[in-house]
């Protein structure tokens with residue numbers, strides 16, 4: 001529509017994360033929050049009061065006055081709720097993962113294509129300022145190592161850890177590596193739930209890149225770290241601290257203002273130095289940025305940074321990893 005007209009938006013599911021969607025939509029200039037819906041009416045009432053919006057007992061009443069809906073229900077409900085919204089002609093922001101199966105995701109994508117609807121998926125780490133800090137670097141990772149650990153909580157355990165935590169890293173890796181997946185090796189264990197709580201996967205891409213991912217929902221403290229190596233460059237990102245560090249090998253006679261890490265050394269017949277830099281990480285709220293991107297995409301002024309296809313592709317890799325873990329266990 002290419003306009004700055006406010007988008008009338010509603011939120012379905014106002015639990016732990018949904019309340020933050022409500023908070024942002026209540027104050028985003030491009031959004032006109034119409035209200036919220038949740039099966040838990042006590043919770044919906046409380047969140048509506050907090051953010052001075054309405055809660056609806058009937059989802060159709062909310063849909064009838066909205067252009068767009070943010071779906072923040074548990075993952076098992078994403079496909080059903082999204083299908084209902086899309087069939088009512090609403091643009092949808094679906095929290096990650098897009099759905100619990102690839103078949104569900106494909107069905108949603110086919111519906112949005114038919115209806116010309118914006119579909120965006122909440123892979124929020126793609127908008128983490130620590131990752132965005134690398135936008136001026138040419139990234140061609142050859143080896144990626146990533147760890148995502150979290151203390152145990154019941155929330156999210158309706159799906160295996162691969163679909164809850166590892167999928168964040170799968171999405172980031174697919175966005176960094178511009179090549180199809182060649183093969184996957186994976187294993188995992190159940191510790192607290194009847195599903196997989198700790199998982200490790202190694203993804204090899206057609207271009208030779210290898211990614212090694214570990215996710216666990218049984219940990220003392222949260223860890224979200226990604227490292228990658230490419231020709232003459234080593235990058236480490238701490239998503240929690242918002243810290244990005246880059247080490248680069250350059251010719252020793254190159255003039256730079258960066259800190260030298262080593263004395264010049266001879267490497268591959270060249271006189272080289274290793275320099276360290278800390279690209280500035282902006283203090284921005286990734287959820288606010290993500291929801292702004294959704295509103296601007298509906299207005300026709302942007303494209304979703306994580307669109308439905310990207311959400312579907314991350315889910316496909318995640319479900320393949322999960323399948324492999326189950327085969328490995330049995």
Ligand code: NAD
Pocket residue numbers: 012013014015016017018037038039040043072073074075077081095096097122123124155156164
């Ligand atoms: P939650 O259990 O705290 O909240 C879910 C809410 O949805 C509850 O209030 C529940 O009553 C409501 N609900 C359930 N089924 C519903 C239905 N059919 N219609 C309306 N309301 C319904 O869960 P959460 O931790 O907020 O997670 C919600 C989603 O957000 C999950 O898909 C999760 O994967 C995702 N999530 C994403 C991130 C992220 O980093 N992007 C972080 C946390 C959660």
